[in-house]
Amino acid sequence: MPEGKIIKALSGFYYVANEDGVVQCRGRGVFRKNKVTPLVGDEVVFQAENDTEGYIMEVKERKNELVRPPIANVDQAILVFSAVEPDFSTALLDRFLVLVEYNHIEPLICITKMDLTKEEQQVRLEKYAEDYRKAGYEVIFTSSETSEGLEKLKPHIEGKISVFAGQSGVGKSSLLNAIRPDLELKTDDISSHLGRGKHTTRHVELITINNGLVADTPGFSSLEFTEIEAEELNSCFPEIREISEDCKFRGCLHMAEPKCAVKAAVESETLPEYRYSHYKDFLLEIKDRKPRY
Known part of the structure; x- marks a missing residue:
């Protein structure tokens, strides 16, 4: 049977691209029974009589998923x-970064609408960018209006x-x-009443x-750490993960433990206080999460 990649999911149909073109498919009924939901980006095995009447027979193993x-x-x-x-919100950015790190996906930080900024805002954003670059992240400033940064972004795609x-x-x-x-x-x-954007992208493609291949995705307003355990959060902050190797106690959560290298790094200002503050907030959120059964 032919194989391909799902490039779009819309209204219960999956559009599978292979060397012969794109085939519109449905998922097999057994997927729902087995709680398998095909996703855009999945490598699949499918069966089709023509371009509009196919069925996905198998979803191959994923390397990651969001x-x-x-x-x-x-x-x-x-x-x-x-x-x-x-x-710009470092708290929201750090939420995204934790999710991406947890799923072993390479992140790239892109700060847009630079054409709308004043000088003092630019200085503040440059300082944030320096902090994130020190943590190991790529940061690119862009503007859709002036084309600033687009040539830097393209090679990464x-x-x-x-x-x-x-x-x-x-x-986006x-x-x-x-x-x-x-x-x-x-x-x-963006809506002046709500102070946030309206959802203009309705599906993933x-x-x-x-x-x-680039996925333009629907925006969203919340992000929860449903899968991450408290002991795993440390590894989702690269600079904290590195500094924590010098903590006295193995498995240190960098909260109340003595001789914690991470807390010492915050005091010496080698670790940005806001990054550590977000780590603590996220840790408490994970610990307060209701257990799943």
């Missing part, structure tokens, strides 16, 4: 955050499956339109950009 947005087998996550409108993820209204679709104008993805201004 729940929000629902996508599998991602090489990198391009985390799109606006400098303003809505304002080539030959990879990338997911563009971020809060609604940060300009505008950024993709700027890189590939013929896409004409729908965009919308892989599109070809710069010899890579």
Whole structure:
């Protein structure tokens, strides 16, 4: 039977690309019984009489998967955050980074709408970018209006499956339109009443950009740590993971333990206080999570 990759999921149909084109498929009934949901990015085995009447017979093993947005087998996550409108948030960015790190996906931080910033905002954002670069992250400043940073971003897309993820209204679709104008993805201004973006992307779809596949995904307003355990959070902050090797006690959670290297790094200002503060907040959130049965 032929094999292919799901490039779009919409209204119960899965669009599977293979060497002969794209076939519209449904999932087998047994998937629902076995609680298997095919995702965009899945490598699948399918059976089809023609281009519009196919069935997915098997979903191959995934190397990773995200729940929000629902996508599998991602090489990198391009985390799109606006400098303003809505304002840049390290707390929200760190949430995304923890999820991405936990799923072993390479992150890239992209800060958009730089054309709207004032000098003091630029200075503050440069300081944040320096902190994240020291932690090992790539940070690119961009503008869909002026094309700033687009040439730096394009090489990162080539030959990879990338997911563009971020809060609604940060300009994900505008950024993709700027890189590939013929896409004409729908965009919308942020709501002045709500202070956040309207959802303009309604489904997940892989599109070809710069010899890579990119997922433009629906934005979202919340992100919960449903799978991560308290002991695993440390490894989702690269600089904390590295510093913690010098903690006196193995398995140190960097809260009340004595001779904690992470707390010492915060006091000496070698670890940004806001990164440690977010780590503590996330740890308490995980510990307070209701048990799953």
